Amino acid sequence: MTAFLTDLRDMGTGLTSRASAVIATLLRTTLLAWLLRLTILLALLGACAFAFGPRALVDPAFVLVVALVALAAVLPRSRAVSLALWVIGLVWVVGESHPPLWRVLGMAATLYVAHASAAFAAVLPHDCAVTGSAVARWAVRTLLVIAASLALGGAGMAVLGPLPPVRSILGPIAGSLFAAAIAGLIAGLVRRREAA
Amino acid sequence: MTVTVRPAAPPRDLAPAATSVQTASEGPNWVPTRALGRAVLFCGSAIIVGVFLGRLDLIVIAAPFAIGAAVGLRRRPTRAPVVAVEMEQETASEGEEVSIGLEMSNVDDTRLDLVVGRLTTSGWLDSRGRAAGDGTDPRDGLRPYAGDVGPGETARVDLRAIATHWGPQQVGPAVAYGVAGDGLLVSGFAVAKGMMLRVHPAVPPFRAGETMPRLTALVGIHRSRRPGEGGELAGVRRYGPGDRLRRIDWRVTLRTGELHVTHTFSDRDAQVVVLLDVVYESGRSGGIRSTASIVDTTVRAAAAITDHYLRQGDRVGLVEYSGTPRYLRASSGGRHLHTALDWLLETRFNPHAADAPVFGIDHQLIPNAALVVVLTPLLGPRSAEMIATLARAGRSVVAVDTLGALAQRPVDGSRWTAIAQRLWRAERENLVGLLREAGVPVTVWAGTGSLDQVLQDMARMAEAPRLGVR
Numbered sequence: 001m002t003a004f005l006t007d008l009r010d011m012g013t014g015l016t017s018r019a020s021a022v023i024a025t026l027l028r029t030t031l032l033a034w035l036l037r038l039t040i041l042l043a044l045l046g047a048c049a050f051a052f053g054p055r056a057l058v059d060p061a062f063v064l065v066v067a068l069v070a071l072a073a074v075l076p077r078s079r080a081v082s083l084a085l086w087v088i089g090l091v092w093v094v095g096e097s098h099p100p101l102w103r104v105l106g107m108a109a110t111l112y113v114a115h116a117s118a119a120f121a122a123v124l125p126h127d128c129a130v131t132g133s134a135v136a137r138w139a140v141r142t143l144l145v146i147a148a149s150l151a152l153g154g155a156g157m158a159v160l161g162p163l164p165p166v167r168s169i170l171g172p173i174a175g176s177l178f179a180a181a182i183a184g185l186i187a188g189l190v191r192r193r194e195a196a
Numbered sequence: 197m198t199v200t201v202r203p204a205a206p207p208r209d210l211a212p213a214a215t216s217v218q219t220a221s222e223g224p225n226w227v228p229t230r231a232l233g234r235a236v237l238f239c240g241s242a243i244i245v246g247v248f249l250g251r252l253d254l255i256v257i258a259a260p261f262a263i264g265a266a267v268g269l270r271r272r273p274t275r276a277p278v279v280a281v282e283m284e285q286e287t288a289s290e291g292e293e294v295s296i297g298l299e300m301s302n303v304d305d306t307r308l309d310l311v312v313g314r315l316t317t318s319g320w321l322d323s324r325g326r327a328a329g330d331g332t333d334p335r336d337g338l339r340p341y342a343g344d345v346g347p348g349e350t351a352r353v354d355l356r357a358i359a360t361h362w363g364p365q366q367v368g369p370a371v372a373y374g375v376a377g378d379g380l381l382v383s384g385f386a387v388a389k390g391m392m393l394r395v396h397p398a399v400p401p402f403r404a405g406e407t408m409p410r411l412t413a414l415v416g417i418h419r420s421r422r423p424g425e426g427g428e429l430a431g432v433r434r435y436g437p438g439d440r441l442r443r444i445d446w447r448v449t450l451r452t453g454e455l456h457v458t459h460t461f462s463d464r465d466a467q468v469v470v471l472l473d474v475v476y477e478s479g480r481s482g483g484i485r486s487t488a489s490i491v492d493t494t495v496r497a498a499a500a501i502t503d504h505y506l507r508q509g510d511r512v513g514l515v516e517y518s519g520t521p522r523y524l525r526a527s528s529g530g531r532h533l534h535t536a537l538d539w540l541l542e543t544r545f546n547p548h549a550a551d552a553p554v555f556g557i558d559h560q561l562i563p564n565a566a567l568v569v570v571l572t573p574l575l576g577p578r579s580a581e582m583i584a585t586l587a588r589a590g591r592s593v594v595a596v597d598t599l600g601a602l603a604q605r606p607v608d609g610s611r612w613t614a615i616a617q618r619l620w621r622a623e624r625e626n627l628v629g630l631l632r633e634a635g636v637p638v639t640v641w642a643g644t645g646s647l648d649q650v651l652q653d654m655a656r657m658a659e660a661p662r663l664g665v666r
Contacts, residue, residue, distance in 0.1 A: 028339070082234045089238070093245060093254070104253040112260035115238075119231030119379030123310065124342060131343035131351075134310055141378055145264040152263075153256030160252055175247025179240055182262050 028127040032135065036121040041073035043114035044084055050107040051091040053099075065091065072114075076121035085111060101157055105150050112149070116142045225276050225384055232380040235261045268377030273304040276383035277311045277345070279372035283391055288359045290398035290484045294321070298353040300372045302345040309379070311351060313372035314340040320361035320395070320483060345374075360483030362397035362495055363541050366390050396537045398484055399500040430459050467511045467526050469562050470498045471586075473572035473579050474518045477545035479602045491545050493598045494571045497641050499540055501569055506533045514539055515561060517572075517582055518546035523561055567592050569647070573599040574638070580627050587636045594650050595631060595638040 048065055049056060056062045065087055072080040092107060099107075120138055124130065239261035246254030282297035300313040315338055317323065323338045343351045359365060368390030374383040432445050435455035443457040472494050479489035488496070502512050506528060513526030514536055524539045562568060568591045572579045586593045603621065607613055628638045637650035 030339075077230070079230070082230070082238070085234065085238050089242060089254075089257070092257070093249070093251070097251070099253055104256050107253075108257045108260055111257060112264065115231065115234065115261065116264065116378060119229065122229065122231060123375045123379050123382055124312065125314070125340045128312060128340040128342050130310070130341075134342060134344040137344055138309065138378065141267070142264075145260055145267060149256075149260035149263050153259045157252055157256055176244065179243040179247060182239065182243065 025126070030127055030129060032130055033121065033124065033126045033128070036117050036124070037073045037076065039117040040076060040081070040114050040121065041069065043110045043117065044069040044072060044088065046110040047088045047107055047114065048091075050103050050110065051088050051095060053095065053103070055095070061091070072118070076118040081114070081118040085115065101154065104157065105154060108149060108153060109146050112146055113142065116145075226273060226374075226376070226381050227384070229380055229382050232265065232377070235265045235380065239265070264378060265380060268380045271306045272381065273306040273308060273374065273376050273383070275304040276386055277302050277304075277308065277372050277374040279313055279370050279386045279388045281315060281368045281370045281388045281391060283367055283393065285393075287394045287396060289396045290359055290362050292395075293356050293358050294393060296323075296355045296357060296367055298341065298355060298370055299350050300341075300343075300345065300353075301350040302347060302374070305347045306376065307344065307346050308374045308376050309344055310342045310375040311345045311372055312340055312342040312375065313351075313353070313370060314338070315353075315355065315368060315370040316390075317357065317367050318365040318393075320359065320363070320365050321357040321367070321393070322360050322483075323355055323357035359393065359395040360485060361481065362395050362492075365393045365395050367393050394538065394541055397496045397499040397540060399503050400496055401500075432456050432458050466505070467513070467563060467566040468501070468505045469513045469515060469526065469566045469568045470501050471515045471517055471568055471570045471572075472498055472543060473570060473582070473598075474516060474543060474545050475578050476573050476575040478573065478575065478599070479605075490573045490575075490598050490602070491543060493600060493641060494573075495540050495543050497571050497596060497598060497646075498543075499537060501647075502536045502540075503533060506530075506536070512536065513561065513566070516543060516546075517570075517579075518544075520546060525561070526566070562586070562591060564590060567594065567651075570595045571598050571641070573597070573602075574624060574627055574631075575599065580631060583631060583636055584634055587631075587634050593636045594647060595636050596646065597628075597638060597640045600640055 045066065048062065048069060052059060052062055052065075065084075068080065068084050068087060072078070072084040075081075088111065116138075239258045242254045242258035242261075246252065246258070278301045280299045280301070282299060284295050284297075288294045296315065296317070298313055298315045300311040302308050302311060317338060338355065341351075341353045345351050368388055370388040372386045372388075375381070376383075432448050433456065435444065435457050439457045443459070445456045445458045448456040474491055474494060477490050479492075480487050481489040481492050498514065502514065505512050509528060511526040511528045512532070514524040516522040522539075522542070524536060527535075568586055570579075570583055570586070570593060572583065572595055574580065574595070574597055583593060583595055603624070607617055631638055639646055639650050
């Protein structure tokens with residue numbers, strides 16, 4: 001009985017110390033780290049809302065996706081962020097085939113904000129003090145990328161959207177070549193060595 | 197009672213002031229992050245699916261990822277950042293604030309989005325940090341710091357830390373890494389190796405009277421028991437053969453009609469050997485603002501005694517009674533104070549083995565005329581035997597009890613604990629009594645005047661005629 005009580009006391013001490021360590025970590029976490037995680041959460045929730053549309057209120061899968069989104073916000077270094085992007089993208093693909101322009105632009109902006117915020121949060125320790133200029137530069141770059149992308153995308157959709165669909169083998173071939181070119185460009189940039 | 201603590205460090209001009217910068221770099225230069233893989237895969241798959249399904253909206257959704265990655269990787273850095281740690285001083289005193297600089301340099305010709313640096317130090321350096329010229333929180337200490345650094349620029353973080361415990365304290369290593377391409381690329385770690393800050397113990401206020409039981413040479417500042425050439429007046433007596441003419445007291449001579457001379461006490465030098473008993477340890481070492489363990493009290497008391505007697509001009513030697521005994525030969529002067537304080541930094545609780553440490557009495561180390569101040573917690577028979585051995589060998593020994601208030605500390609436990617503690621206290625009091633019977637005065641360490649009473653008693657005993665058996 002005494003040994004059991006001793007074990008119980010040891011277990012309680014261990015749990016208390018573990019809880020204290022977690023609380024100390026949370027207290028030490030900087031405001032920027034919290035804000036970045038909140039940004040990821042809100043951006044992914046916004047993307048969910050754009051992807052599901054009115055179905056969000058009735059579709060039980062919405063709850064699972066929200067849980068995944070919350071996990072991605074808490075763990076920005078993990079694969080949960082990539083998984084959340086893929087799942088939300090899949091929901092978008094199986095949803096409406098001709099969504100309105102505002103939803104497309106909203107989806108693009110929220111997904112990129114979530115991705116960029118996760119990339120920033122992943123390279124920062126949770127208790128890191130960051131200079132204001134670094135945060136401002138990151139925010140400006142993200143906004144510029146979104147603005148440029150939305151302008152290009154919006155213009156493209158405005159021009160190409162009204163055109164009647166033409167069934168041709170040339171379209172997929174040209175699109176595949178375009179996708180391969182973009183992938184090759186990014187891969188080439190990554191592989192470029194310091195000697196260049 | 198208010199106790200002020202002052203540093204035992206020698207004057208700043210004696211301490212070697214230096215600037216230490218060490219830099220090293222390791223690991224690969226730049227690697228893609230998970231975010232880059234995510235961007236490429238999401239973008240590529242969205243475009244492919246969009247093309248095959250004829251969904252223009254998927255191309256638009258993928259566009260920010262493609263543009264963001266292309267813009268981010270447009271100018272890619274090739275060299276990792278460099279980190280350096282700078283310390284303005286190599287020595288400090290307990291309670292003193294030290295300045296540490298963490299420098300992160302971008303040696304590449306591309307602007308880095310972030311350079312993240314972190315400095316680790318000994319837990320006994322209570323730090324408060326501030327990154328120069330920005331709004332980072334000054335109240336918190338050694339957290340990582342990050343900032344954007346342009347090509348060829350250096351970001352510097354000035355950290356201030358208070359040395360809260362004596363001993364060699366580690367500063368560093370510091371690590372830093374760079375982030376570029378909006379978090380798509382991260383560099384390998386640059387490492388600046390750690391440095392050592394020697395923190396001297398703080399000295400509690402300590403003064404002791406001039407009385408010394410035994411003196412050595414005919415030089416020094418202590419008034420001896422014997423008449424001789426010195427500065428302090430002992431009295432006036434009739435002139436005798438050998439008296440110097442300049443000692444004649446003309447007023448008394450004219451009044452009495454006989455030659456009278458003034459005579460003085462001789463000024464003598466003393467040698468003090470401080471013996472640190474660190475075979476036993478107890479209590480929690482909490483730094484200068486908190487509780488002190490036995491070894492803490494021992495080292496601080498040794499620093500105070502050494503500081504006091506060396507400033508008086510006496511010769512002081514140090515001996516460590518432990519599993520691996522050490523000693524510092526007696527000497528005098530400011531340089532020796534610096535040496536002694538450095539020597540004290542290596543003091544550790546060191547029982548080493550179950551057997552008692554081998555402790556021979558070396559005449560060179562502990563001369564007959566030396567005053568031996570033993571700083572001991574009197575926690576076991578080893579210490580008592582060592583003190584008794586010294587006393588039997590004819591040394592003037594004073595035992596200073598370093599256990600202090602720890603002896604009265606209540607201990608939680610079963611109902612037998614209180615009884616066991618009472619028995620232990622009785623046994624310890626018995627040990628102290630035995631030492632006193634053997635002629636060793638025992639006093640509790642209490643800073644100023646701790647040794648006055650026992651030194652006066654010892655001086656009186658030394659003056660008294662001795663009984664000898666023939």
